[in-house]
Amino acid sequence: MPKAKITNEEALAFHLEPTPGKWEINATVPMTTQRDLSLAYSPGVAVPCEAIAENPETAYDYTNKGNLVAVISNGTAVLGLGNLGALGSKPVMEGKSVLFKRFADVNSIDIELDTEDPDEFIKAVRLMGPTFGGINLEDIKAPECFIIEQRLKEEMDIPVFHDDQHGTAVICAAGLINALHISGKKIEDVKIVLNGAGAAGIACIELLKAMGARHENCIVCDTKGVIYQGRTEGMNQWKSAHAVKTDLRTLEEAMKDADVFLGVSVKGAVTQDMVKSMADNPVIFAMANPDPEITPEEAHEVRVDAIVATGRSDYPNQVNNVLGFPYLFRGALDIHARAINDEMKIACAHALAGLAREDVPDEVALAYGKSLSFGRDYIIPTPFDPRLIHRIPPAVAKAGMDTGVARRPIIDMDAYEHGLRGRMDPTQSILRGLNARARAAQSRMIFAEGDDPRVLRAAVMYQRSGFGKALVVGRPEDVRSKLETAGLGDAVRELEIINAANTQHFETYKDFLYERLNRKGFDRKDVHRLVGRDRHVFSALMLAHGHGDGLVTGATRKSAHVLDQINHVFDADATNGSAGVTALLHKGRIVLIGDTLVHEWPDENDLANIAEHAAGVARHMGLEPRVAFVSFSTFGYPVSERAEKMHIAPTVLDQRGVDFEYEGEMTVDVALNAKAQEAYPFQRLTGPANILIVPARHSASISVKLMQEMGGATVVGPILSGVDKPIQICSTTSTANDVLNMAVLAACNIG
Numbered sequence: 192m193p194k195a196k197i198t199n200e201e202a203l204a205f206h207l208e209p210t211p212g213k214w215e216i217n218a219t220v221p222m223t224t225q226r227d228l229s230l231a232y233s234p235g236v237a238v239p240c241e242a243i244a245e246n247p248e249t250a251y252d253y254t255n256k257g258n259l260v261a262v263i264s265n266g267t268a269v270l271g272l273g274n275l276g277a278l279g280s281k282p283v284m285e286g287k288s289v290l291f292k293r294f295a296d297v298n299s300i301d302i303e304l305d306t307e308d309p310d311e312f313i314k315a316v317r318l319m320g321p322t323f324g325g326i327n328l329e330d331i332k333a334p335e336c337f338i339i340e341q342r343l344k345e346e347m348d349i350p351v352f353h354d355d356q357h358g359t360a361v362i363c364a365a366g367l368i369n370a371l372h373i374s375g376k377k378i379e380d381v382k383i384v385l386n387g388a389g390a391a392g393i394a395c396i397e398l399l400k401a402m403g404a405r406h407e408n409c410i411v412c413d414t415k416g417v418i419y420q421g422r423t424e425g426m427n428q429w430k431s432a433h434a435v436k437t438d439l440r441t442l443e444e445a446m447k448d449a450d451v452f453l454g455v456s457v458k459g460a461v462t463q464d465m466v467k468s469m470a471d472n473p474v475i476f477a478m479a480n481p482d483p484e485i486t487p488e489e490a491h492e493v494r495v496d497a498i499v500a501t502g503r504s505d506y507p508n509q510v511n512n513v514l515g516f517p518y519l520f521r522g523a524l525d526i527h528a529r530a531i532n533d534e535m536k537i538a539c540a541h542a543l544a545g546l547a548r549e550d551v552p553d554e555v556a557l558a559y560g561k562s563l564s565f566g567r568d569y570i571i572p573t574p575f576d577p578r579l580i581h582r583i584p585p586a587v588a589k590a591g592m593d594t595g596v597a598r599r600p601i602i603d604m605d606a607y608e609h610g611l612r613g614r615m616d617p618t619q620s621i622l623r624g625l626n627a628r629a630r631a632a633q634s635r636m637i638f639a640e641g642d643d644p645r646v647l648r649a650a651v652m653y654q655r656s657g658f659g660k661a662l663v664v665g666r667p668e669d670v671r672s673k674l675e676t677a678g679l680g681d682a683v684r685e686l687e688i689i690n691a692a693n694t695q696h697f698e699t700y701k702d703f704l705y706e707r708l709n710r711k712g713f714d715r716k717d718v719h720r721l722v723g724r725d726r727h728v729f730s731a732l733m734l735a736h737g738h739g740d741g742l743v744t745g746a747t748r749k750s751a752h753v754l755d756q757i758n759h760v761f762d763a764d765a766t767n768g769s770a771g772v773t774a775l776l777h778k779g780r781i782v783l784i785g786d787t788l789v790h791e792w793p794d795e796n797d798l799a800n801i802a803e804h805a806a807g808v809a810r811h812m813g814l815e816p817r818v819a820f821v822s823f824s825t826f827g828y829p830v831s832e833r834a835e836k837m838h839i840a841p842t843v844l845d846q847r848g849v850d851f852e853y854e855g856e857m858t859v860d861v862a863l864n865a866k867a868q869e870a871y872p873f874q875r876l877t878g879p880a881n882i883l884i885v886p887a888r889h890s891a892s893i894s895v896k897l898m899q900e901m902g903g904a905t906v907v908g909p910i911l912s913g914v915d916k917p918i919q920i921c922s923t924t925s926t927a928n929d930v931l932n933m934a935v936l937a938a939c940n941i942g
């Protein structure tokens with residue numbers, strides 16, 4: 192079953208927020224002073240302009256050309272949706288640009304050209320050549336795409352690559368190598384049926400034939416059925432090249448006894464009867480997007496022995512060109528390639544196939560929340576496999592160098608691989624890991640503030656993302672009308688709405704609370720009011736009684752107040768050793784700051800406790816803790832009474848014999864900067880700190896908010912640590928996504 196159900200509203204909201212579309216541009220140079228302006232623009236810019244005019248190769252040094260790819264379409268074959276026009280294709284093209292960046296750190300711009308005339312298209316792209324290091328053509332229908340690509344390759348001196356042709360063919364080949372390996376068949380022997388003789392289809396069958404598939408064993412079909420020798424209807428020269436001598440006329444006839452079905456046509460083109468008629472251990476790649484020719488459920492229902500792949504990310508075996516184009520271009524750009532040739536594509540296919548057969552490291556398992564091992568449900572690496580970035584581009588680059596398309600060959604391959612590892616943002620895999628853990632935990636999450644639209648949207652996302660059951664505390668009428676206003680009316684049936692006024696556990700909760708509060712000045716009436724009217728208290732009671740597995744609240748009231756209310760039910764205060772830790776994610780770095788929630792003015796023992804809590808949170812996130820006790824002084828200078836406790840806190844940890852690195856006191860720059868640490872050769876941190884323990888809650892709050900407002904850091908937290916049950920407190924400025932992140936942290940029981 193597909194895991195995550197995506198609604199139309201969610202898809203539109205994703206594209207609408209936080210700003211319309213999916214990407215924006217950032218400058219890489221400072222642009223603050225008069226001098227910056229003089230260097231970046233007139234007069235300074237004249238110098239690189241003249242250098243490039245004299246030696247065009249230097250454009251790779253002085254401009255962003257060498258890491259810039261255009262994703263260009265005219266929208267004539269948008270996924271499997273047909274001709275949606277240039278503008279209608281823009282979301283897909285923006286998406287491909289984002290994938291380029293996310294998976295291979297390639298900068299990319301989408302360009303939609305409003306023409307179906309190949310000559311106009313070719314001219315427009317050719318004229319843009321100087322801007323880019325490569326051209327990725329996308330979703331242009333056949334046969335025009337063949338003419339366009341061929342001419343542009345001839346006329347341009349940078350890689351021109353039609354992704355739907357070659358990207359698809361490469362991934363299909365990689366998947367098929369492994370699927371045949373599992374089914375014990377050889378490519379030379381198998382009978383292959385290809386449905387769809389367009390851009391993707393023709394390229395797939397050509398590559399498979401180049402890899403050994405026999406012409407007479409391959410039957411190609413299109414809307415008119417089998418492409419046989421002598422057929423005249425709906426033909427073109429590219430289809431003719433694959434026409435075979437046969438009496439078969441329909442896809443249904445062709446499928447009988449076929450070993451392999453490759454679908455690059457449209458949704459639902461294959462029936463269960465067709466699958467039933469295939470040979471033993473059939474391989475079915477139903478690659479049409481967004482909906483496959485047949486779903487894996489339908490195929491498996493009639494053939495348990497089938498190896499099934501689709502183009503989608505919500506089923507196992509995603510045979511999708513996303514596994515290819517980012518890495519093919521990464522490798523090509525890094526050698527300043529003139530082209531992406533067949534050898535580079537085949538190297539990519541083999542590298543991908545080989546990677547899937549290797550042991551899957553823990554970090555991949557962590558990211559997917561399950562262990563993956565080579566077999567019927569894992570024939571191809573998963574798109575979020577962090578090894579792809581440093582395994583595939585070197586194979587592509589090497590093939591390019593071996594075949595003479597490199598303008599600037601890579602001398603030190605080891606250094607290149609090392610550099611590739613560093614290109615990816617480690618925060619992404621941490622967030623993915625947390626999501627996967629939350630999904631595996633399937634926690635029943637209590638969302639206390641069911642009257643807040645952000646919380647309701649987070650609850651719907653939580654449940655629809657497959658994290659577990661969302662329990663929303665609120666009045667059913669109110670929740671229903673707010674969901675409807677948010678365009679999520681159909682979610683009412685999915686969420687469990689808990690109304691404090693009607694709960695069967697009311698008396699139990701009251702007795703429990705009275706027991707805790709009767710010596711703190713609360714009488715039965717006070718307790719009745721708290722349980723019935725305060726949703727933070729009520730939700731905490733639900734959690735305390737096991738009527739939910741985690742709790743998220745705090746989006747509507749200040750965190751100090753919410754914490755006070757929760758403390759009626761739990762011991763989540765400073766005296767009981769709780770702490771709040773906030774994660775700042777910025778420019779590929781994660782730094783945790785504590786205490787951001789519980790201790791106002793911690794002493795040295797509290798500081799040591801906070802450090803231990805923060806270290807625990809860091810380890811839960813997959814980080815090896817390096818703690819710095821920070822202040823305005825470094826190792827005793829300047830001397831100040833205010834810095835004293837930060838100076839002593841590390842010695843408290845010395846006495847406790849903890850199993851993580853810590854040091855202090857020091858200023859933040861020394862804590863975070865390895866170079867600055869060199870001035871203190873005796874200090875014990877082995878690298879920049881990833882946990883900063885600050886002197887007081889005000890300094891914690893100032894640091895976090897300054898980073899958020901001035902630096903644009905992503906803030907996750909404060910994460911409440913040291914309470915018996917997972918409770919997370921959002922801030923009043925949280926977005927729906929922030930609330931969801933807190934729910935994920937609670938589900939992972941990260942505190």
Ligand SMILES: NC(=O)C1=CN([C@@H]2O[C@H](COP(=O)(O)OP(=O)(O)OC[C@H]3O[C@@H](n4cnc5c(N)ncnc54)[C@H](OP(=O)(O)O)[C@@H]3O)[C@@H](O)[C@H]2O)C=CC1
Pocket residue numbers: 267268269270271272330331332333354355356358359386387388389390391392412413414415425454455456457458460478479480481501502510511512513
């Ligand atoms: N998983 C992946 O990575 C990728 C998947 N695809 C998917 O492949 C499909 C085709 O894309 P693309 O090649 O770019 O598009 P094209 O428009 O170039 O080609 C479409 C082909 O499909 C054929 N076709 C359409 N409907 C049927 C049908 N009912 N039965 C048989 N054949 C049919 C057309 O036949 P005719 O020639 O008679 O018109 C044509 O040959 C899309 O669904 C796309 O999403 C594409 C690229 C990558």
Ligand SMILES: CC(=O)C(=O)O
Pocket residue numbers: 269270271330354355479480502511512513
């Ligand atoms: C994946 C892709 O490129 C397509 O379906 O068109």
Ligand SMILES: [Mg+2]
Pocket residue numbers: 270329330354355
């Ligand atoms: Mg495409």
